[in-house]
Amino acid sequence: xxxxxAIVIAIAxxxxxxxxxxxxxxDDDELADPxxxxxxxxxxxxxxxxxxxxEERFRELALGIMTGWRDAVRLVRAPxxxxxxxxxxxxQWGLFAVVGERKETVVIEVRRNGQWETLYRRLDPEHTxxxxxxxxRRIRGVWDGxxxxxxxxxxxxxxxxxxxxxxxxPDVDRVRVVLERSAMSLPWETVDPTVERRAERYxxxxxxxxxxxxxxx
Amino acid sequence: MMERLSRWWADWEAFWxxxxxxxxVALVRIFLGLCFVYDFAHIWQLGLIEPLxxxxxxxxxxxxxxxxxxxxxxxxxxxxxxxGHLHHGILLxxxxxxxxxxxxxxxxxxLIAASATFSAIMPYxxxxxxxxxxxxxxxxVFSPAGxxxxxxxxxxxGSVFGDGRPEPMWARRLLIGxxxxxxxxxxxxxxxxxxxxxxxxxxLYFALQDPAVAAYDYxxxxxxxxxxxxxxxxxxxxxxxxxxxxxxxxxxWWRRHPERAGRFGRLLxxxxxxxxxxxxxxxxxxxxxxxxxxxxxxxxxxxxxPVWLTAGEWERILSxxxxxxxxxxx
Numbered sequence: 001x002x003x004x005x006a007i008v009i010a011i012a013x014x015x016x017x018x019x020x021x022x023x024x025x026x027d028d029d030e031l032a033d034p035x036x037x038x039x040x041x042x043x044x045x046x047x048x049x050x051x052x053x054x055e056e057r058f059r060e061l062a063l064g065i066m067t068g069w070r071d072a073v074r075l076v077r078a079p080x081x082x083x084x085x086x087x088x089x090x091x092q093w094g095l096f097a098v099v100g101e102r103k104e105t106v107v108i109e110v111r112r113n114g115q116w117e118t119l120y121r122r123l124d125p126e127h128t129x130x131x132x133x134x135x136x137r138r139i140r141g142v143w144d145g146x147x148x149x150x151x152x153x154x155x156x157x158x159x160x161x162x163x164x165x166x167x168x169x170p171d172v173d174r175v176r177v178v179l180e181r182s183a184m185s186l187p188w189e190t191v192d193p194t195v196e197r198r199a200e201r202y203x204x205x206x207x208x209x210x211x212x213x214x215x216x217x
Numbered sequence: 218m219m220e221r222l223s224r225w226w227a228d229w230e231a232f233w234x235x236x237x238x239x240x241x242v243a244l245v246r247i248f249l250g251l252c253f254v255y256d257f258a259h260i261w262q263l264g265l266i267e268p269l270x271x272x273x274x275x276x277x278x279x280x281x282x283x284x285x286x287x288x289x290x291x292x293x294x295x296x297x298x299x300x301g302h303l304h305h306g307i308l309l310x311x312x313x314x315x316x317x318x319x320x321x322x323x324x325x326x327x328l329i330a331a332s333a334t335f336s337a338i339m340p341y342x343x344x345x346x347x348x349x350x351x352x353x354x355x356x357x358v359f360s361p362a363g364x365x366x367x368x369x370x371x372x373x374x375g376s377v378f379g380d381g382r383p384e385p386m387w388a389r390r391l392l393i394g395x396x397x398x399x400x401x402x403x404x405x406x407x408x409x410x411x412x413x414x415x416x417x418x419x420x421l422y423f424a425l426q427d428p429a430v431a432a433y434d435y436x437x438x439x440x441x442x443x444x445x446x447x448x449x450x451x452x453x454x455x456x457x458x459x460x461x462x463x464x465x466x467x468x469x470w471w472r473r474h475p476e477r478a479g480r481f482g483r484l485l486x487x488x489x490x491x492x493x494x495x496x497x498x499x500x501x502x503x504x505x506x507x508x509x510x511x512x513x514x515x516x517x518x519x520x521x522x523p524v525w526l527t528a529g530e531w532e533r534i535l536s537x538x539x540x541x542x543x544x545x546x547x
Contacts, residue, residue, distance in 0.1 A: 006230040009387060013394065020398055022406045043410040087329055088336035088343065089351045093402040098409030099420040105428035122428040133263050137512035138342030142278065144429035153341055156278045160268050163276075184426050186419060187440040 015080040020091035023070040031063060040098070104181045106134060106143045107197075110165060111174035119165065121180075130164070146179060150199045162203035175203045233390075236383035238528035239361040240535075243318070245392060246362040248520030249353060250316025252513045253328065257309040269339055271301030281338040288337045304338075307331050318367020325358040346514040352395060353521060360388030392524040393469070397462055400498070404459025412456055421455070422448040425508070432510045458497055465491045495525050 030036040041059045050058045084090050108120040108129065120129040133139055142157045162175040178200040183192045260266055271277030274296040281288035282296040294300040308331045315324035332351055336343035361384035363369040370379035410416035411423055422445055425435050438444050468491040471478035478486055499522065502515035523531070 002230055002234045005385070005387065006226075006233050009233050009391070010229070012391070016395075016398065020402050022402060024408060040408070040410055043415060047410075047415045086333065087351050087355060088333040089348045089355070091352075091398060091402060092406065093345060093349075093399045094406040095345055095403045096409075096420065096424055097403075097406040099411045099423045099427075100409070101411070101423060103423075103427045103429075123431065123434045125434075133265060135510050136259070136263055136265065137344055137510070137514075138260070138269055138339065139265065140429055140510070141341040141344060152273070152280050153278050153339075156273055156280075157268070160276070160278060184423050186417060186422075187442065187445045 015083070016091050018076050019080060019084055021073045021076075022092065022094075023073050024066040025094070026063070026067050026070055028067075031067070037063070039101070101184050102181055103184055104144070104179050107178050107180050108161060108165070109176040109178070110169070110172040112169070112171050116176075143179065146199050148198070150201070154199065155201060158201035159203065159208060162208045166205050166209055173205045175208075177201045233385070233387045235386055237386040237389075238381060238532070239364045239379075239384045240366070240528045240531045241523045241526060242357065242360045242362040242388045242392070243364065243366045244523035244531070245353070245521055246318065246321070246357055247316055247366060248523065249350060249357075249517060250312055252517040252520055253312035253350065254309065254316055256513050257305065257312055260305065261309070266302055266305045267298060269342055270305045270335070271298050272296035275301070277301060279338045288334060290334050290338070304331065304334065308335065318363045318369050321363025321367060321369050322358055325354050329354045329358065344512070344514070346512070346517050349395075349399060350517055353392060356388050356391050356395070361385070362388065386528075389524045392521055393466075396521055396524070397466055400459050400462040404456060404462065407456065407459075412452060418449040418452040421452040430509050430511065432508055455501075458494065458501070462494060465494050491525075495522065498522075
């Protein structure tokens with residue numbers, strides 16, 4: 001038993017260390033996009049002086065190293081991956097690994113008696129409808145970080161929100177859920193007031209309440 | 218060479234076979250279990266069982282049934298609302314029995330399986346802390362965490378405190394390893410420029426303005442020079458703290474082998490400098506718990522902290538009772 005335990009622990013420690021080797025999150029589909037991770041690459045370029053390369057070449061090299069490193073680590077992890085996949089865990093602790101200079105908030109607007117009004121905006125004390133639900137970490141995970149083309153889970157969240165609103169507020173006939181993105185700036189920089197509205201989902205009472213699955217699709 | 222290797226292996230075996238009273242891991246079981254119970258009861262209280270646990274076909278958010286390779290649970294159960302409620306009920310019930318130490322190992326296995334299934338159903342709602350909790354559960358399931366302060370102990374020995382027999386202490390050591398690995402990896406994963414001098418150590422400043430994770434609106438004062446400086450201090454401190462975290466292991470090793478520590482090392486051991494990292498971590502999580510909207514993250518992290526004290530040290534703290542704890546190694 002003593003020997004068996006020592007062997008199992010040795011393997012477990014090794015497996016966890018291998019899984020802990022950090023790799024940058026690289027989305028292969030986005031590598032061709034010249035804007036992908038551009039802010040980080042530009043900052044590193046400035047800091048290293050570009051290592052004698054022009055910015056484009058430096059970008060190719062940086063992303064190439066990150067992709068190659070990720071593939072190599074993936075290979076070493078392969079024997080242990082089934083266990084980690086089974087229990088849905090890993091040792092990658094990228095907690096706030098990249099904190100960007102843009103912020104995004106979810107906004108819910110409703111049309112009541114022909115007039116649009118804001119029902120919810122995160123951290124706005126005037127518009128707090130169901131704030132406890134929307135800020136709950138497991139729901140926040142659905143709307144925070146939505147990509148340019150929202151996926152199904154986000155779409156279904158907006159349908160569910162619309163259903164909740166239509167059930168609670170009979171005088172509302174339209175619901176609009178949108179993400180408002182704005183830039184943050186350092187204290188000595190000028191604040192850019194531009195707000196970009198994206199990932200907008202629009203729901204009509206008759207469609208959502210009659211056929212909730214239609215909107216989800 | 219072979220002789221040295223076999224001596225090293227014998228030391229390795231002996232190290233992982235050392236024993237102590239299971240009090241520290243039992244405390245982790247209780248505190249971590251309470252975080253689970255709170256989290257799953259909170260979902261219920263917020264009315265979020267249906268959106269989070271039920272398949273899209275029955276009004277929930279998950280596409281777990283419509284995927285090419287459906288989540289295993291929905292190969293067995295139909296994608297109905299009651300199946301989602303059943304899943305949530307199993308999670309909550311196993312969290313309660315795990316916390317109480319009733320059928321501890323079975324509860325832990327159920328909790329891992331149900332939580333991993335939830336992660337598969339709703340990957341966007343599964344955060345880092347859920348993954349860490351499952352990692353800790355994988356250790357606790359084989360540990361003697363249910364041997365004291367548990368209903369299992371009451372059933373087996375007639376006392377919730379158990380029979381006080383020393384048990385293998387490898388689980389506490391692995392949980393220490395898990396904490397060190399998590400903090401260090403969190404440090405080296407911080408590749409964003411805002412964590413570094415070139416980005417003016419502005420990561421915390423920006424994070425506190427992010428409506429997704431900030432607990433309050435700090436915009437009225439965060440741009441003031443003093444506030445900005447404090448956030449810079451926080452970001453730089455976080456980096457130093459996380460990068461240097463493995464030193465805790467060295468300090469614990471020197472405590473065990475003072476003869477290898479040297480004069481300076483012995484001084485650090487005598488001053489118990491490892492408590493600097495542990496204390497700062499504790500404070501850091503308390504501040505995070507109130508300033509940011511991170512759910513159970515800070516509290517679940519702290520639920521693992523009982524492993525920093527040996528059973529003997531816990532006995533001195535919980536001195537209302539004689540625990541019959543023999544002094545144990547670090």
